[in-house]
Amino acid sequence: MRYAKRGPLRFTSHRDFARAFERALRRAGVPIAFSQGFTPHPKISYASAAPTGVGSEAEYLEIGLREPVDPEQLRVALDAALSPGLDVLDAVVAGGGSLADRIEASRWRIELPEVDPATVEPAVRAFTAAEEIQVERMTKQGRRTFDSRAAVIGIDVLSPSETPSGAPAVPCAILEVVVRQVTPSVRPDDVLSGLRVVAGLEPPVPPRVTRLAQGTLTAQGEIVDPLDADRDGATIGEH
Numbered sequence: 105m106r107y108a109k110r111g112p113l114r115f116t117s118h119r120d121f122a123r124a125f126e127r128a129l130r131r132a133g134v135p136i137a138f139s140q141g142f143t144p145h146p147k148i149s150y151a152s153a154a155p156t157g158v159g160s161e162a163e164y165l166e167i168g169l170r171e172p173v174d175p176e177q178l179r180v181a182l183d184a185a186l187s188p189g190l191d192v193l194d195a196v197v198a199g200g201g202s203l204a205d206r207i208e209a210s211r212w213r214i215e216l217p218e219v220d221p222a223t224v225e226p227a228v229r230a231f232t233a234a235e236e237i238q239v240e241r242m243t244k245q246g247r248r249t250f251d252s253r254a255a256v257i258g259i260d261v262l263s264p265s266e267t268p269s270g271a272p273a274v275p276c277a278i279l280e281v282v283v284r285q286v287t288p289s290v291r292p293d294d295v296l297s298g299l300r301v302v303a304g305l306e307p308p309v310p311p312r313v314t315r316l317a318q319g320t321l322t323a324q325g326e327i328v329d330p331l332d333a334d335r336d337g338a339t340i341g342e343h
Contacts, residue, residue, distance in 0.1 A: 210285060248288065
């Protein structure tokens with residue numbers, strides 16, 4: 105399944121979404137399968153969840169069911185059972201292979217309010233020209249230093265005519281970034297840290313970040329929806 109986190113619901117943590125999704129499964133009467141053992145859990149597997157505070161149009165998960173159901177009816181029922189802003193967009197039959205193995209890269213939109221695009225362009229050029237950009241981030245294992253440049257496949261500054269809302273009322277630089285899935289993962293805030301390191305770019309207000317897509321990366325740098333390989337399925341069956 106593909107789902108979105110929109111508006112204020114972008115502040116939903118992954119754990120909060122998981123709880124909300126399990127409640128939605130119960131409300132929608134979905135015949136979810138459970139694991140074996142002393143503490144059975146519903147068979148749900150998440151793939152590369154977006155950070156808290158980040159919007160997304162391309163979050164993915166897999167579920168296992170006890171019996172076949174119609175994918176579109178399942179999508180509609182789960183979407184109705186979730187709060188507006190947590191929206192189930194697509195559901196297909198799971199084919200062979202792991203969903204996680206189809207997530208090779210993500211495309212992000214980073215909006216920088218009160219930042220003139222003209223000031224961002226030289227920073228982006230400096231970022232692109234660098235062979236390596238070391239940044240720091242606090243992780244569960246403590247503070248970690250890693251390269252934020254190598255995972256970035258492309259980074260562009262969009263003009264107002266290329267943005268969904270047209271010309272902004274106040275200056276707003278908008279970056280579109282394609283990042284390869286690596287370990288440790290490179291997130292949009294790591295890219296912004298890299299821009300600060302190479303060019304001293306310091307946005308005056310917090311950015312607004314949205315994941316636009318994630319999936320398989322083509323040789324041309326395009327991202328293919330990981331559900332595309334399963335479009336021929338008619339029902340979601342037992343797993």
